[in-house]
Amino acid sequence: VMFIILTLIILVAAFNIASSLIMMVMKKTRDIGILKAMGTTHQSIRKIFVFNGMIIGGIGTTLGVLLGSILCFLLKQYKFIELDPDVYYISTLPVKLEILDVLIIGCAAMVICFLSTLYPAHQASKVDPVEAIRYG
Structure with missing residues (x-):
């Protein structure tokens, strides 16, 4: 139940990450246009935004796992x-911290973060x- x-x-x-990356794409449209005009491939542009989203997700997952474990x-x-x-x-709230659960939750968080970066990266x-250069 807790896993769900x-x-x-x-x-x-993940929706928050996706929306912030979409906003970043909108703000960086001119820069993306300049990179593409200089010959940057579609795949390289995608990698930039996936990497950016994974950094955000990795920091959030790491902090969440650390703070949650400390709190438990x-x-x-x-x-x-x-x-x-x-x-x-x-009389007290029972706590049982399972390492496997923590690892599964951390991995699930990273997979969901990766999936949430795909649409903005594609855009x-x-x-x-x-x-982009004309109207960006």
Whole structure:
């Protein structure tokens, strides 16, 4: 259940990455046009934007995994989230940190980030150099 919830959160982040890359493509249209006029291939333009998105996703995934793991460790050690024993059968929030789960979530986040970069990268590679330089 937690994996599904985390995957949905990662999907929202992926849409955020895709929208920021689309905005970057729109802002950099003139620069993309100049690169294409100088002979840069469609594939090279795609690689630039995929690499940019993967850097954003990698930093976010790394920070998320580190901060989440630290929070789980602290929660397990100090039990600072207490539950009302009259309502629940347990008094503290149970935490079990599985390394395999963390790795799967991190890998899933990177795959989703990669997939979210494909559309903006494709849009960037389709920019017409003449139109981009003229109106960019």
